[in-house]
Amino acid sequence: MEKRVTFRGWLLPLLLIAPQVVISLVFFFYPAGQAIWQSLFIPDPFGLSSQYVGIGNFEYLFGDRFYLAAFGTTAVFSILVTLCSMIPALFLAVVADRLIKGSGVYRTLLIWPYAVAPAVAGVLWLFMFNTRVGVISWYLGTLGYDWNHVLNGGEAMGLVVVASAWGRISYNFLFFFAALQAVPRSVIEAAAIDGARFWRRFWTIVLPLLSPTTFFLLVVNIVYSFFETFGVIHTITAGGPQQSTTILVYKVFSDGFVGQDLGSSSAQSVVLLFVVGALTIIQFKFIEKRVHY
Amino acid sequence: MASERHGMVEKRGAGLWLSHVIMILGVLVVFFPIWLAFVASTVTQPEIVKPPMPLWPGDQFIENYTKALFSGVNVPVGTMLVNSLVMAIGIAVGKIIISLLSAFAIVYFRFPGKTFFFWMIFLTLMLPVEVRIVPTYEVVAGFGMLNSYSGLIFPLIASATATFLFRQFFLTIPDELAEAARVDGASPMRFFWDIVVPMSRTNVAALFVILFIYGWNQYLWPLLITTDPEMNTIVMGIKQMFPSGDDVAEWPVIMATSILAMIPPVIVVVGMQRLFIRGLVDSEK
Numbered sequence: 420m421e422k423r424v425t426f427r428g429w430l431l432p433l434l435l436i437a438p439q440v441v442i443s444l445v446f447f448f449y450p451a452g453q454a455i456w457q458s459l460f461i462p463d464p465f466g467l468s469s470q471y472v473g474i475g476n477f478e479y480l481f482g483d484r485f486y487l488a489a490f491g492t493t494a495v496f497s498i499l500v501t502l503c504s505m506i507p508a509l510f511l512a513v514v515a516d517r518l519i520k521g522s523g524v525y526r527t528l529l530i531w532p533y534a535v536a537p538a539v540a541g542v543l544w545l546f547m548f549n550t551r552v553g554v555i556s557w558y559l560g561t562l563g564y565d566w567n568h569v570l571n572g573g574e575a576m577g578l579v580v581v582a583s584a585w586g587r588i589s590y591n592f593l594f595f596f597a598a599l600q601a602v603p604r605s606v607i608e609a610a611a612i613d614g615a616r617f618w619r620r621f622w623t624i625v626l627p628l629l630s631p632t633t634f635f636l637l638v639v640n641i642v643y644s645f646f647e648t649f650g651v652i653h654t655i656t657a658g659g660p661q662q663s664t665t666i667l668v669y670k671v672f673s674d675g676f677v678g679q680d681l682g683s684s685s686a687q688s689v690v691l692l693f694v695v696g697a698l699t700i701i702q703f704k705f706i707e708k709r710v711h712y
Numbered sequence: 713m714a715s716e717r718h719g720m721v722e723k724r725g726a727g728l729w730l731s732h733v734i735m736i737l738g739v740l741v742v743f744f745p746i747w748l749a750f751v752a753s754t755v756t757q758p759e760i761v762k763p764p765m766p767l768w769p770g771d772q773f774i775e776n777y778t779k780a781l782f783s784g785v786n787v788p789v790g791t792m793l794v795n796s797l798v799m800a801i802g803i804a805v806g807k808i809i810i811s812l813l814s815a816f817a818i819v820y821f822r823f824p825g826k827t828f829f830f831w832m833i834f835l836t837l838m839l840p841v842e843v844r845i846v847p848t849y850e851v852v853a854g855f856g857m858l859n860s861y862s863g864l865i866f867p868l869i870a871s872a873t874a875t876f877l878f879r880q881f882f883l884t885i886p887d888e889l890a891e892a893a894r895v896d897g898a899s900p901m902r903f904f905w906d907i908v909v910p911m912s913r914t915n916v917a918a919l920f921v922i923l924f925i926y927g928w929n930q931y932l933w934p935l936l937i938t939t940d941p942e943m944n945t946i947v948m949g950i951k952q953m954f955p956s957g958d959d960v961a962e963w964p965v966i967m968a969t970s971i972l973a974m975i976p977p978v979i980v981v982v983g984m985q986r987l988f989i990r991g992l993v994d995s996e997k
Contacts, residue, residue, distance in 0.1 A: 426821055426894070435813040454847050514738075531743070536928065536929035537929065547748060553763070554765055672842075688846070691842070
């Protein structure tokens, strides 16, 4: 789309766009280029020289058991986070939508967790399940269940999933609630007159009408669990135990900054670059096509 | 008859009460972690380390918060709050300014390289900090911007989302306005200041709310570039308060810090709810 009326001159627009272009070049394109470049080399341990290895880093990466495991972990983690944040949100939105009064109050209360940073959410959940002082782990103990996410990989995964999904319930609730309010009353009433009960109306009419919102949220939540949950994982488990909660983004960090393995970390950045690219394209495809029933 | 038909759609009586009960339970469950953190920030350390901790606030509110704000663990939380505030406002204001300018250039001018620059900005959508951390860190270190506000702000300031949002909005401004400005001999920048910026007020405010939260909640970036505790932001500083060895964490102070870390974004989100929801919908769709 173009404006019919434009101003003359070429120097002024270049000056106007310059700040954004300069910042993008310095902090986005140059580092991304560096990542691609470094992914083709193996630096020596002293960082004095590096040796060209072509796609060697990538070959190594895809033969690395731990890296492939991180792929699997990321898949499990993002699917669980997406489900655990979307299903309760949809349920609460459906219930709130049935209320004639008071839904605004609930909405105001339910959006609080969205404002809580993932890293802070991590601290809050860590506190509840802490093996020494946690309230919930203590009560689980009295019931005879010995909670220990520091040693048990499955429990660690469960904890980071819940802590990551918690804040997203607010976000998904807002979108589902807005979409539900937009469903035409006449359609619902027509179905009710035809004798369709609430749940039948929900499955056959409301849910299909929500499909654009649902697909949009699916993509957005997967992107969130891939890239924005670093804080949760770093505060609660630091990727452990035995890498059972090391997702791809966490591994770039731990190999690059903790392990100082720059070649591998850069190669991982490049792989992530393709993942983000694919997700962005999917996101745009959905938004353009507006998935319908 | 009419009321009965109505009743089929809008539940009344028992159904309505049940809905309220479900919502209240939902809110309680969602709120529980925050409530527990608040309780922990008002009791003494011995009350916490001997589980189960109380579920009702104690009388140590003033002591714990004073201790957190003015002495903290590594650095006073007051300092971290200031750092977070500078970072969040810097990112929000910076992004809004550069995006307003570049969107104005893209919409209201024809100039060489326009399509190229447009796609270049678009591509930055695909490059979150998390995928380019090591090289970006090297760039910032090269500029000597470690442990500085500029290092915290500039790498996160370029945003394709904000630029697209403003571009979208500028395209809806009636052409007659620009036409009239041109006929009157007003310069482009005058048109920008007198017409475009005032018309964008609501969009700017909505975006500010979203970007403030984005900046405030940053974790990985400040973790990498602020090695000096004096420059820590509150969200990343909480984790630094945990002892590394077998020492017992100072839970009341840590939890008071967690509560302090969520107050500013919660005020922004709840206080400016309408703008927040608008910003959310605008920036995502």
